[in-house]
Amino acid sequence: MAAASGSDLSSEMEVDAFRRLFPLSFHERHLLKSIRPDGRTLGKARDTIISVGAVTSANGSALTKIGCTTMLAAIKLEVMTPTVESPDEGCIAIDFHMPPICSPIVRPGRPAEAAPVVAKQLSGTILSSGMIDLKELSLVSGKAAWMAYLDIYCLDADGSLFDAALLSAVAAFSHLQIPVVSLNDEGRIVLISEDNGGGKLEKEPVNKEKRKLKLATIPLSLTCILHKNYILADPTAEEESIMETLVTVVLDSSSQLVSLYKPGGPVLAQTSAIQDCVALTRQRLKELQKILNEAISDMEVD
Amino acid sequence: MEYVNPEGLRLDGRRPLEMRQLRAEIGVVARADGSAVFEMGNTKVIAAIYGPREVQNKSQQINDQAVVRCEYSMANFSTGDRMRKPKHDRRSTEISLVIRQTMEACILTHLMPRSQIDIFVQVLQADGGTRSACINAATLALADAGIPMRDLVTSCAAGYLNTTPLLDLNYVEDSAGGPDVTVGILPKLDKVTLLQMDAKLPLDTFETVMQLAIEGCKAVANYIREILLENTKQLEFRRGV
Secondary structure, three states: OHHHHHHHHOOOOOHHHHHHHOHHHHHHHHHHOOOOOOOOOOOOOOOEEEEEOOOOOOOEEEEEEEOOEEEEEEEEEEEEOOOOOOOOOOEEEEEEEOOHHHOOOOEOOEOOOHHHHHHHHHHHHHHHOOOEOHHHHEEEOOOEEEEEEEEEEEEEOOOOHHHHHHHHHHHHHHHOEEOOEEEOOOOOEEEOOOOOOOOOOOOOEOOOOOEEOOEOOOOEEEEEEEEOOEEEEOOOHHHHHHOOOEEEEEEOOOOOEEEEEOOOOOOOOOHHHHHHHHHHHHHHHHHHHHHHHHHHHHHHHO | OOOEOOOOOEOOOOOOOOOOOEEEEEOOOOOOOEEEEEEEOOEEEEEEEEEEEEOOOHHHOOOOOOEEEEEEEEOOOOOOOOOOOOOOOHHHHHHHHHHHHHHHHHEOHHHOOOEEEEEEEEEEEOOOOHHHHHHHHHHHHHHHHOOOEOOOOEEEEEEEEOOEEEEOOOHHHHOOOOOEEEEEEEOOOOEEEEEEEEOOOOHHHHHHHHHHHHHHHHHHHHHHHHHHHHHHHHHHHHHOO
16 A cells, blocks of 8 residues: 555655655665665665774774774773672673663653664674683682673664674774783782883782783674565665564674574564575675684784 | 972973874764864863764754763773773763863854754873863864864863972873863853863962963864865865865
8 A cells, every 4th residue: 555655746846855764665666676875785785984993992892884883882991890700810891871862752851762772782793702701801710800890882873783882893803902900919909000110110000011802703794684585685764664684694794504594574584584694694794704813903003 | 399490391292382293083973073182182072973963862852952961981991001981980970071061162053053062081091181172173063064163162270389380290190199270262262261270379379370271272263274275175165075
């Protein structure tokens, strides 16, 4: 019905009005020609930019943009006592925020629905992918270990929030540098700042130099939308709001499946559709790995 | 502790009457109606404007003018130690109120009745002067959104340490316990809209410090005008005018 009335009026109104009033038929007309309103083909993701070291006061940070979706991730390390069950392991706390600046639908007092969902997904993916060995975050067995607080802020929400958030989390961990600390006389861990490190070094440093974390594998993801027989990679917020069936695939650096997420939705997917999504993700993985490596090596040159 | 050394240099190498480096950019949040990033030294703030749009809470709708709402929040990683409660603590609520009232005074609200203008400010890095940076960012963002205003609002802070008036305090100088005077002005109309100070200060010293802050505000205003002009030239160029 809506499509029929849409096509009757389409010759009589402006493109922008048609886009607002009949968004589904607007997009479907584009899909018939295998293209999307912003000119991309169905399987192509938007331009991605990664910049590490954006927040100077944090131990590791990264700013990523996929199209207009912008995420700022920062990691702060604090010392804590490890639990009795795992005395040699540190801990990671992941938090995802969507402040009201990111989108017109988020209001103060009514946080976005997507925020805790993405936070939980991220937590689950990062911890279960085995990217970080928690033993690397240990300082003194049984007494002190690092607690890494990862905070990701969405500065502009234009679809594919999980992809951008995971990318920025991974980039921030790649950039993370563990500071040099030592144990003082009261048994407390004390930060050694670079200026007084030379003079009064009666305290033995617990770790010799600033070091980076060893990442076993890097999980990267792609979100696709299923609509009738089409698979659209990397949707914008507009596409996500009209066509609600999302599939998120997370692969690690050896192209093994880390996570597959399809939270319901009006379209039921055949196995072939899921396999196509995984194939698209595999392609995207190569692009992302290249961009990530460039961003990190740019930082190291500085 | 010495905040101004005998040669007259501050902790970060500035002169007492020197502001930190300013940097601003407009149109950074694509989904917002207007947005801006404003940096004063290491303090980095992002502001986004949504509006004029329909009032979300009908009971707050005013029939002859627009409702202005503001929320100030700091990112968890913005300060030296990680913040536990970045949003609804007392300081954030107070600053939200201050920014709202400052901007409300200069927006021509009677031109947009029964609508709502939302000003959201997020502090990404805090190194003193966040209040001023937020007001400057909000002004730029409002201009980017095309919301009619009486004049720009610019803000700057000044203090008094080691018997020297200092312009644009950073975090270390701010926490020294000396007076901190924050001033917000409408530069063309030459009117003061915001004036806050905590600490004791004799009246004549206060006059000097306030004048210094006003000079700082005027310098910020010049910079903001340059940025807006540059932005307009870019828009003209893109339209092929």
